[in-house]
Amino acid sequence: MTSTADLATDFVAMLKEGKHEEAANAYNAEDIVSHENMPGPMAVCRGREAVKQKGEWWVANHEVHEFSTEGPYLNGEQFAVHFYFDVTVKETGERRKMHEIGLYTVKGDKIVEERFFY
């Protein structure tokens, strides 16, 4: 069984290379739950397929000027990742530079929850 530290290190190494979809395919549990900091139906997203679609939506709707990833930061069966990105929201033209913290919870060899803070 992979330790949380090993999983986190490998997962974040993939994110740093821009391989977000590969990282999710390798480590997201079938029943992963994803929490965003927003009201309404986008707040919680359930299941690997729904999380994948959210990722595809994000990629399709943002022009990325810069995206950097730092971490992982470890504690027990959870780990945190620090993201910084500079994007243009395609629909509105708004330029958005922001920091975000991702908090991941591991059970067995898979990520069962991701939660984003901003």
Next chain:
Amino acid sequence: MTSTADLATDFVAMLKEGKHEEAANAYNAEDIVSHENMPGPMAVCRGREAVKQKGEWWVANHEVHEFSTEGPYLNGEQFAVHFYFDVTVKETGERRKMHEIGLYTVKGDKIVEERFFY
């Protein structure tokens, strides 16, 4: 009642001014639980007084060259804070530069849990 966002903003503003003890006095719940990323008896610390003593131990045992605080990053009743510090551990003389993520959980008007990732 204070919202989590308001509490987080005020708490982190105090941390940015170096007022760690004032921030803890204002917002730590009587029964706060503090989780460090280490094995053994220091892993979990229970109660405001024990957390205060841990803070005092840290201050007494580190020479701080730089300490910066970014955030808060919000999601529901939790918020995250990004710390960077450059310190010398007094006992060993070791110079340590590290990033750390603090995850705080709010209930009512108080912080009931803090959890540190590194």
